[in-house]
Amino acid sequence: MPYVNVRITKDGVTAEQKAQIVSEITQTLQRVLGKKPEHTHIVIDEVEPENWGFAGMLTTEFRKQQGD
Template identity: 65%
Template sequence: MPFISVRITRDGVTKEQKAQVIAEITQTMQTVLNKDPHLTHIVIEEVDTDNWGYAGITTTEYRKNLAESAS
């Protein structure tokens, strides 16, 4: 029984997009590893951009800096 956890930032991802991600990961598991789709579990965890960071800052701050440098 495969269990797959997907973490993304919470910023405008639609219900339809998440459904597509679930369907395509499930299909990939079936195609590549011959896993039964009825036994494949996918969990999408949405993380606030204040709780996701890299380069020493939060994603919120990084995107703010990027927007400011683009203007």
């Protein structure tokens, strides 16, 4: 039973985009590893940008520097 946890920043990702992520990851596990889709679990965790840090700073601060 594969379990995949996808963590992304919460930035207005649509339900359709999430469905596509789940579908494509499931298809990849089926194609590459022969895993049954009905046994595959995908969990998407959305994290607020101010709770995600990299490059020594919070995502919100990094984006400000990048002009996003």
